Amino acid sequence: MKPFLRQQLARYADRQGELEFLLSREDIMKDMEQFLKLSREHTDVAAVAGRWSRYQQRESDLAGAEEMKGDPDMAEMAEEEIASATAELAQLETELQRMLLPKDPDDARPAFVEIRAGTGGDESALFAADLARMYTRYCDAKGLRTEIMSASESELGGYKEVVLRIEGSTSTSAGSCGAYGMLKFESGGHRVQRVPATETQGRIHTSACTIAVLAEQDEAEAIKINPSDLRIDTYRASGAGGQHINKTDSAVRITHIPTGIVAECQDGRSQHSNKAQALKVLTARIHEKDRAERAAKDAAERKSLVGSGDRSDRIRTYNFPQGRLTDHRINLTLYKLLNIMEGDMDDVVEALQAYEAAQQLAALENNLN
Numbered sequence: 001m002k003p004f005l006r007q008q009l010a011r012y013a014d015r016q017g018e019l020e021f022l023l024s025r026e027d028i029m030k031d032m033e034q035f036l037k038l039s040r041e042h043t044d045v046a047a048v049a050g051r052w053s054r055y056q057q058r059e060s061d062l063a064g065a066e067e068m069k070g071d072p073d074m075a076e077m078a079e080e081e082i083a084s085a086t087a088e089l090a091q092l093e094t095e096l097q098r099m100l101l102p103k104d105p106d107d108a109r110p111a112f113v114e115i116r117a118g119t120g121g122d123e124s125a126l127f128a129a130d131l132a133r134m135y136t137r138y139c140d141a142k143g144l145r146t147e148i149m150s151a152s153e154s155e156l157g158g159y160k161e162v163v164l165r166i167e168g169s170t171s172t173s174a175g176s177c178g179a180y181g182m183l184k185f186e187s188g189g190h191r192v193q194r195v196p197a198t199e200t201q202g203r204i205h206t207s208a209c210t211i212a213v214l215a216e217q218d219e220a221e222a223i224k225i226n227p228s229d230l231r232i233d234t235y236r237a238s239g240a241g242g243q244h245i246n247k248t249d250s251a252v253r254i255t256h257i258p259t260g261i262v263a264e265c266q267d268g269r270s271q272h273s274n275k276a277q278a279l280k281v282l283t284a285r286i287h288e289k290d291r292a293e294r295a296a297k298d299a300a301e302r303k304s305l306v307g308s309g310d311r312s313d314r315i316r317t318y319n320f321p322q323g324r325l326t327d328h329r330i331n332l333t334l335y336k337l338l339n340i341m342e343g344d345m346d347d348v349v350e351a352l353q354a355y356e357a358a359q360q361l362a363a364l365e366n367n368l369n
Contacts, residue, residue: 001055001093001096002365004364004365005093005096005097005100008100008364009048009049009052009055009096009100010052012045012048012049012052013049013052013053015045015049016042016045016046016049019038019041019042019045020042022038023035023038023039023042047099048096048099048100051092051095051096051099052096054092055089055092055093055096058085058088058089058092059085059089061081061085062081062082062085062086062089064081065078065079065081065082065085066078066082068081069082097357097361098357100361100364101357101360101361101364102360102364104181104184106180106181106184106215107177107178107180107181107184108169108177108178108180108181109178109179109180109215109216109217110165110166110167110168110178110179110180110215110216111165111166111178111179111180111182111183111184111213111214111215111216112149112163112164112165112166112213112214112216112280112281112284113132113135113163113164113166113183113186113211113212113213113214114161114162114163114164114211114212114213114214115128115131115132115159115161115162115163115164115209115210115211116128116160116161116209116210116211117154117158117159117160117161117209118189118207118208118209118210119207119208120192120205120206120207120208121207122154122155122156122158122196122198123192123196123197123198123205123207124158124207124208124209125154125156125158125159125160126154126156126157126158126196126197127158127190127192127207127208127209127318128158128159128160128161128162128209129157129158129159129162130192130341131190131209131211132148132159132162132164133341134340134341134342134343134345135164135166135183135186135343136164136343137342137343138343138344138345139166139168139179139343140343141343142168142170142182143168143170144166144167144168144169144170144179144182145166145167145168146164146165146166147164147165147267148162148163148164148165148267149163149164149165149265149267149277149281150162150163150264150265150266150267151163151267156197156198163281165216165277165280166179166183167179167216170182177353180213180214180215180216182349183213183349184213184215185213185349185352185353185356186211186213187211187212187213187315188210188211188314188315188316189208189209189210189211189314189315189316190208190209190210190211190314190315190316190318191206191207191208191314191316191317191318192206192207192208192209192317192318192320193205193206193317193318193319193320193321194318194319194320194321195320195321204321208314212288214281214284214285214287214288215284215287215288216280216283216284217280217283217284217287225256225279225282225283225286229256229257229258230254230255230256230257230282231254231255231257232252232253232254232255232275233252233253233254233255234250234251234252234253234271235251235253236250236251250266250270250271250274251264251265251266251271251274252264252265252266252271252274252275252278253278254275254278254279254282256282256286259286259289261282261285261286261289262282263278263279263281263282263285264278264281265277265278265281314328315327315328315329316328318337318341319337320337322335322337323335323336323337323338324337325337325340325348327348327351327352329352329355330351330352330355332348332351332352334347334348
């Protein structure tokens with residue numbers, strides 16, 4: 001294990017002792033807010049310190065086993081212990097590295113995935129529908145709940161624009177992760193190369209879609225928006241939904257006047273529910289705008305290609321004739337495109353998470369040196 005990691009982990013062990021002392025004081029119970037704050041910190045710190053203690057114990061076991069190898073009567077047992085301790089130490093080091101990385105508070109939140117058709121006309125809209133299906137199937141497999149917030153359908157059955165809301169959490173190689181933490185690296189330009197269904201001469205076309213993944217904010221964030229900054233319009237919903245959805249002005253469009261950001265929802269069966277959902281989307285878009293502006297300011301100090309989320313960037317190519325998916329940010333190429341389009345996205349998601357973790361670890365080491 002690198003020395004800088006050992007230094008960080010030793011600090012966690014020291015901090016655990018400090019927190020246990022503070023929490024044992026009688027006067028701390030008089031300040032419930034401070035008590036809860038220290039208790040939450042202690043829970044996080046104790047988790048790291050506990051794994052660090054286990055790591056040190058297994059290091060000691062490994063050293064003891066190495067010494068026993070010279071004894072013929074103990075050699076076989078020593079070899080077994082060496083193999084066991086070495087494997088567990090490698091696993092513990094990976095876990096500890098992950099636990100030391102800075103956490104994005106939005107990672108545990110539900111996510112809005114906005115998919116918009118770009119260049120390519122009808123083929124681009126069909127590709128947008130394919131992407132929406134891919135994400136839906138992936139989330140279903142992970143036990144996440146997916147719903148369509150709003151959709152603008154094309155004539156051939158694709159989507160000019162579709163907004164999905166995804167909620168829940170699951171376990172990944174990076175630990176427990178919410179919908180936003182799983183899908184945030186999907187933001188950007190997605191390019192497809194294939195023979196469209198409308199192509200009669202078998203020629204390969206190139207089309208594109210843009211995707212934005214937004215973290216849903218809690219109601220407290222929505223309350224912070226000044227109502228006087230909002231313009232709310234209602235209109236008659238279009239598309240499928242039966243007589244009710246087509247005969248009432250239930251669809252809602254909300255405009256945030258200072259920024260010009262717009263959100264709309266027509267999927268619900270009442271104006272009230274559509275307004276509430278549209279406000280959630282609007283809040284997420286405003287939050288994402290603020291996040292992007294902060295990221296731009298930090299770019300001079302640290303630039304992470306995975307984390308940029310610039311919608312204009314071409315991040316990925318889906319080449320159907322070759323059965324190939326290429327993520328250009330991390331030079332990842334997989335020849336299992338059809339499986340991926342059916343929702344088998346684990347290799348892609350985990351590679352992006354691992355790349356970002358490596359970037360964060362390198363930045364942490366640089367900051368300490």
